Amino acid sequence: MGAREVLRRTPLALTVFAIAIGLIYILFVTKALPNTGAGGYWRTTNFGSAVSDPTDFLYTVLDSVTFAGLLFIVASGFTLIFGLMRTVNMAHGSFFLIGGYIAYDVQQSMTTSSGFGLTSAQVGWWQWIVPAIVACAAVAVIGLAMQQAFLRWNQGQEIRQALITIAVSLILADQMIAHWGGLEKNIAFPNDVGTGTAFIKLGGLSYGWSRMFILLVAIGIGVGLWLWLHKTRIGMVIRAGVDDRHMVSALGVNVQLVFALSFLVGSALAGFGGVMGGSFAGLAPEVDGQWLLNALVVVIIGGMGSLGGAAVGALLFAFVSNFSGLYLPTTSNQCCTQYSVIFTFALLAFVLALRPLGLFGRPA
Amino acid sequence: MTSAAQLQTRAERIVGIVVLLLLVLGPIGNTVFGSFWVNGILTQSLWLGIAAMSLIFLSAYGGMVSLCQVSLYGISALVLANVVTSGQTKGLHLGWSPWVGVVLAITITTVIGVAFGALASRSFGIYFLMLTLTLAVLTNYFFGQVTLLSGFGGVGGIQSHTPSLIGNPNLEPDRLYYVSLVVGIVVYLAIRYLVRTPFGVTLQGVRDDPVRMASLGYNVSLHRMVAFGFAAFVASLAGILFGWWNDTINPGTVNLSSVIALLVIAVIGSLFRLEGAWVGAFAYVYINNEVENHNWTVPWLGGTFNTMIGVIFLAIVCLSPGGLLGIWGSCFEWLSRRFPTSSPRLATAAAGTTESAPPSVEGTDR
Numbered sequence: 169m170g171a172r173e174v175l176r177r178t179p180l181a182l183t184v185f186a187i188a189i190g191l192i193y194i195l196f197v198t199k200a201l202p203n204t205g206a207g208g209y210w211r212t213t214n215f216g217s218a219v220s221d222p223t224d225f226l227y228t229v230l231d232s233v234t235f236a237g238l239l240f241i242v243a244s245g246f247t248l249i250f251g252l253m254r255t256v257n258m259a260h261g262s263f264f265l266i267g268g269y270i271a272y273d274v275q276q277s278m279t280t281s282s283g284f285g286l287t288s289a290q291v292g293w294w295q296w297i298v299p300a301i302v303a304c305a306a307v308a309v310i311g312l313a314m315q316q317a318f319l320r321w322n323q324g325q326e327i328r329q330a331l332i333t334i335a336v337s338l339i340l341a342d343q344m345i346a347h348w349g350g351l352e353k354n355i356a357f358p359n360d361v362g363t364g365t366a367f368i369k370l371g372g373l374s375y376g377w378s379r380m381f382i383l384l385v386a387i388g389i390g391v392g393l394w395l396w397l398h399k400t401r402i403g404m405v406i407r408a409g410v411d412d413r414h415m416v417s418a419l420g421v422n423v424q425l426v427f428a429l430s431f432l433v434g435s436a437l438a439g440f441g442g443v444m445g446g447s448f449a450g451l452a453p454e455v456d457g458q459w460l461l462n463a464l465v466v467v468i469i470g471g472m473g474s475l476g477g478a479a480v481g482a483l484l485f486a487f488v489s490n491f492s493g494l495y496l497p498t499t500s501n502q503c504c505t506q507y508s509v510i511f512t513f514a515l516l517a518f519v520l521a522l523r524p525l526g527l528f529g530r531p532a
Numbered sequence: 533m534t535s536a537a538q539l540q541t542r543a544e545r546i547v548g549i550v551v552l553l554l555l556v557l558g559p560i561g562n563t564v565f566g567s568f569w570v571n572g573i574l575t576q577s578l579w580l581g582i583a584a585m586s587l588i589f590l591s592a593y594g595g596m597v598s599l600c601q602v603s604l605y606g607i608s609a610l611v612l613a614n615v616v617t618s619g620q621t622k623g624l625h626l627g628w629s630p631w632v633g634v635v636l637a638i639t640i641t642t643v644i645g646v647a648f649g650a651l652a653s654r655s656f657g658i659y660f661l662m663l664t665l666t667l668a669v670l671t672n673y674f675f676g677q678v679t680l681l682s683g684f685g686g687v688g689g690i691q692s693h694t695p696s697l698i699g700n701p702n703l704e705p706d707r708l709y710y711v712s713l714v715v716g717i718v719v720y721l722a723i724r725y726l727v728r729t730p731f732g733v734t735l736q737g738v739r740d741d742p743v744r745m746a747s748l749g750y751n752v753s754l755h756r757m758v759a760f761g762f763a764a765f766v767a768s769l770a771g772i773l774f775g776w777w778n779d780t781i782n783p784g785t786v787n788l789s790s791v792i793a794l795l796v797i798a799v800i801g802s803l804f805r806l807e808g809a810w811v812g813a814f815a816y817v818y819i820n821n822e823v824e825n826h827n828w829t830v831p832w833l834g835g836t837f838n839t840m841i842g843v844i845f846l847a848i849v850c851l852s853p854g855g856l857l858g859i860w861g862s863c864f865e866w867l868s869r870r871f872p873t874s875s876p877r878l879a880t881a882a883a884g885t886t887e888s889a890p891p892s893v894e895g896t897d898r
Contacts, residue, residue, distance in 0.1 A: 256662060334792060342838035524655060
């Protein structure tokens with residue numbers, strides 16, 4: 169084995185090694201923080217190892233999986249648009265936030281709210297579903313308008329399109345501050361799956377329905393998108409368009425119509441993600457940037473334009489960020505969970521070193 | 533016998549000399565425009581211009597539109613702040629000599645820049661843009677989370693630990709202004725020189741056709757990585773000036789809106805010409821200042837500066853991808869078409885050879 173061969177295999181070996189170390193550390197090595205709370209040493213963590221504290225370990229796993237569900241909803245819209253049109257929609261985060269705000273306004277007007285935040289106890293199913301539908305429709309229209317007005321005529325100029333969507337996101341962000349202010353707004357989940365009101369029994373664990381609901385909806389959306397792309401005629405055209413746009417249009421398919429449709433669906437997914445995110449965590453300025461980043465990390469890891477890649481990327485990102493946030497040593501106030509963001513860097517670096525186009529990415 | 537290109541070059545020389553003279557006399561502007569002129573407008577435009585120049589260098593000569601130049605100048609300022617400050621401030625507050633801080637800031641930023649470049653240099657076009665954006669936002673989180681180095685409130689008090697050459701920029705803004713001016717001009721000349729060296733020419737070859745350059749035996753990734761490292765070096769200079777100018781460095785300095793602000797500056801000026809950095813920075817800072825001074829809001833839409841600059845940005849990207857300097861160049865083309873002085877064929881031939889012809893960023897997308 170030559171030196172070049174060794175060099176080529178180094179990233180993979182390092183990755184396997186890092187994963188193994190991490191698993192062993194989390195499963196067996198760590199110890200719980202002493203009750204005195206006076207710091208600890210290199211292997212003290214919040215919960216201790218998975219073997220000694222399986223409950224908190226399982227909660228962390230569940231939290232990761234359900235967070236991945238939300239990530240998938242947002243990233244799938246992003247990757248759908250990119251896969252077909254090679255358009256990177258930098259306004260995706262803004263669409264997320266504006267969808268949430270619209271749903272918030274509609275929900276406030278549908279309930280007898282006195283202007284304060286609603287709790288789930290005041291909200292029934294329809295008072296959540298109708299705002300969600302209105303928000304999706306509104307964001308889909310905004311996305312379609314943006315595509316038709318600014319992106320349609322420069323199809324193929326990817327950087328220019330990205331700059332245009334950045335400009336749109338800049339304007340939208342300022343407009344949202346002007347109309348909804350800087351305070352955090354919360355949408356309420358319906359009572360049956362409300363945050364802190366409804367719990368589901370999973371074995372011995374009692375888990376919040378709201379997170380389970382997000383996961384179930386995400387699975388539903390994933391299955392729906394897969395069926396749409398793989399079992400319908402229009403989905404077939406979209407997949408063909410991903411492979412060879414020019415050939416599809418030469419065969420007499422109205423590609424512009426297909427583009428418009430996928431932009432419509434992609435934007436609606438961003439808006440729906442905003443409804444979910446707003447019910448789950450709240451809406452505020454700068455949330456748009458966070459979710460643009462989340463979508464970007466997921467699709468860069470998973471591979472741009474791949475639905476399966478978005479699912480895998482969402483899971484990896486959610487697991488790494490959750491576990492590094494909770495299972496790094498807490499030897500003092502200074503160390504080490506504050507460094508959890510480095511693990512997201514590392515995940516990105518490892519994936520790109522192994523596969524520059526992401527795990528499931530294919531060259532254009 | 534004046535073609536459009538010759539006319540433009542001549543006009544630019546005159547404009548350049550006039551602007552330089554005005555800049556040297558900058559502090560006089562304080563009496564005309566108000567006391568904020570040098571410190572609030574000119575110095576800020578100068579260091580933002582240097583930061584924008586690192587972005588424009590990568591985009592014009594390397595075909596890479598990078599969104600993490602803001603993070604790099606932020607890292608530089610963070611290193612400076614941690615090294616030089618002492619006493620009550622947050623961070624490491626090592627309290628070392630200011631010049632040690634400068635050297636460390638430049639070194640560490642350049643090393644991190646090379647590492648970022650190693651990560652990003654295999655991506656092209658839109659992938660590169662997204663990857664650098666991701667690095668930028670992660671850097672922002674790093675600033676916010678790592679309380680050992682920065683934390684949410686950031687590190688302050690840099691201005692009391694500047695070299696004696698600078699003094700306290702709050703009390704004597706003119707000194708920092710002239711230092712920024714000199715650094716800006718030196719960086720500009722250095723880049724102009726660099727792009728004429730074999731390395732610079734190869735880099736432009738890589739920009740235009742990476743596959744062909746690779747098949748000719750050039751190491752494409754290495755060239756892009758080194759270019760990225762050099763841009764990080766330029767950004768680190770901007771970061772040091774920023775640290776002295778702003779006194780504090782906090783996560784807000786490197787957040788997404790700052791990232792987009794620098795991109796807006798570069799695009800408004802020109803993504804394809806170095807001079808655009810200053811044009812864009814001055815336009816951005818001046819408009820921002822005017823809007824804030826007069827509390828202007830956008831009629832019947834609401835929103836303030838960001839809506840306005842967003843609309844300007846959108847208009848520039850849609851109408852003139854070459855930015856304001858692109859419009860300036862088109863004026864001369866129009867003039868030469870309107871008043872053909874020599875044979876038209878000669879004029880267009882000369883126009884074709886001018887270096888201001890925007891190279892296509894899209895050429896590297898694949």
